[in-house]
């Protein structure tokens with residue numbers, strides 16, 4: 001039987017492309033979503049991928065949601081922590097709420113999702129944890145002190161957990177997408193996007209969600225077992241670590 005993959009935020013944007021790419025590669029895929037029922041239903045109808053609603057910033061909701069997916073589909077062998085939000089503001093205008101919402105979803109959400117699947121992965125001696133960080137976790141970004149902090153935190157989490165999982169056949173890796181053509185990026189003011197961001201991308205264009213989906217399929221494969229604790233950048237040459 002093919003392996004089971006769970007993608008958080010898996011019905012829209014980069015997450016949707018990851019879900020579709022994993023399904024195309026033969027995995028049994030479940031896609032989590034937080035709130036946009038209409039988009040999630042349309043995604044499920046279009047792709048045949050089952051969708052499950054819960055908020056990754058709530059630990060108990062993650063425990064319950066994962067139990068539901070495992071009962072319906074099977075033990076989660078591949079976890080893709082993709083769910084993420086932005087609350088961009090210059091720091092002098094940033095509210096505690098904007099800070100807390102982004103940290104709760106983009107960083108604590110990764111703990112909340114990985115912790116409940118970790119014991120099962122250890123018991124089965126196989127697992128893949130793939131977290132979608134960001135170029136802005138690597139280089140920092142004005143207007144994103146909250147998001148950059150959370151995404152940099154995801155990289156520290158990945159490197160620490162990779163060391164714990166290695167002896168148990170579990171790889172833990174991060175992908176840092178650059179600016180990808182999704183609703184999140186297209187929400188950036190048009191003038192900022194066209195005059196400030198795109199000119200900084202040497203390939204001269206935004207990335208496509210499918211370009212991240214393919215990286216996930218590679219890291220999820222049995223053949224990628226020697227790659228752990230890594231950060232793979234996919235940013236059109238905008239930033240090199």
Ligand code: CAA
Pocket residue numbers: 086088089090133134135136141142143144147177178179180184185188189192196197
């Ligand atoms: N790169 C370079 N310059 C930027 C910038 C960016 N990403 N964002 C803002 N600036 C510049 C503006 O051009 C402006 O410069 P001038 O005064 O010289 O025109 C200055 O910073 C102030 O910006 P605003 O006038 O827009 O100030 P504001 O207070 O109205 O809004 C903001 C500030 C909310 C941060 C808004 O500019 C914004 O949303 N910027 C985009 C921030 C960004 O890059 N977010 C990434 C979202 S995509 C994502 O997060 C996915 C991922 O992982 C890559």
